[in-house]
Amino acid sequence: MKIAYLAAASAIHTVRWVNALAQRGQTIFLITMHEGEEPLHEKVQLFKLQIPAPFGYFSNVLFLKKLLKQLQPDLLHVHYATGYGTLGRLCGFQPVMLSVWGSDIFDFPQKSRWHRLLLVKNLQSATQIASTSQIMATATRQLCNDFLEQKRQLISNFPIKNGGMSSFRQPIAITPFGINTRVFCPHSKLRDNSIFKIGTVKTLAPKYGIDTLIYAFYQLRKTLIERQSPKAQILRLGIAGDGQQRMELQALVTKLGLNEVTEFAGHLPHAQVPAYLNQLDIYVAASRLDSESFGVAILEASACGLPVIVSRVGGLPEVVEDGVMGLIVEKDNVEQFATALLTLIENPTLRQQMGKAGQQHVIENYEWQDSVQILETIYQSMTQS
Secondary structure, X not given: OEEEEEOOOOOHHHHHHHHHHHHOOXXXXXXXXXXXXXXXXXXXXXXXXXXXXXXXXXXXXHHHHHHHHHHOXXXXXXXXXXXXXXXXXXXXXOOEEEEOOOHHHHOHHHOOHHHHHHHHHHHHHOOEEEEOXXXXXXXXXXXXXXXXXXXXXXXXXXXXXOOOOXXXXXXXXXXOOOEOOOOOOOOHHHOOOOOEEEEEEOOOOHHHOHHHHHHXXXXXXXXXXXXXOOHHHHEEEEEEOOOOOXXXXXXXXXXXXXXXXXXXXXXXXXXXXXXXXXXXXXXXXXXXXXXXXXXHXXXXXXXXXXXXXXXXXXXXXXXXXXXXXXXXXOOOOHHHHHHHHHHHHOOHHHHHHHHHHHHHHHHHHOEHHHHHHHHHHHHHHHHHO
């Protein structure tokens, strides 16, 4: 099968999909406006669009049409429903799968009615929509149905024929980001038993609530010091990732007097993430927006045998069974995060049980090759219909 991907080569999820499919013998064309740092499989054929984003989402149409005519793929898979989704719609190729990611569904349409219209038109033009989580699939369908209902009501106020508008009917498939459990797995030798390390691996942006984690860590450490707990002396905070909020977060750490016990590890290539996770004792995802539509970073931590603490937003609760694999708390609630951390620190048996349960949950439900097989099955149904 020949599959053209229209997506950002800078996104690790794009790279994971195209590499896995190429490895399984599919012919993969990756068409992009964004340079990537992660290595591509030798059989992935890369094509760079001439005009960069954001203007390229509109101005690359003729070049893309010509390229697709030359490549003649069996289908086009577009990732992200707004920018690349717009370009995918304008090029007019069929069949097309459109993968929604999160902020394109939860944030983009809130900007204006024009943004909602653009997004809904992109979604309606797709042969098949793919979502990584149930909550995002539901939000996608609801968004489109609400928009169509508003349009129906607007038209009904004028003496013109409705035009036969109906509910949103595009099929939505669940295509979870799986985890390679041969790579993401426990390695106890990587852990420094002389310290107790709490951490996260995320982009340093407001969406991910790293400031909440820092405040919760500060409160936790203060509680342990007040109790004269030996754990207070060995407690460490690890923050891996880079982004727009780095200087602000470093300033916060300085303000709270946590410099000596906090590590900013910077951006990690995906291949280095398993080793970093295995240095942690507890993984925290304090995201504050529903556009955190699927907790792949949480599943990676669980696959490494870590208990997790996550906020109740977006698709995160879908991948964590509360009280079994970890603890779910309310977003932006520093008290609840600090209490959850204290609970796990004081209960090593519970930490171990949750870590093992999380690892088993990933193996049974989110194995990477199973996710790739799900995607291939959808591709086959699209090209056979």
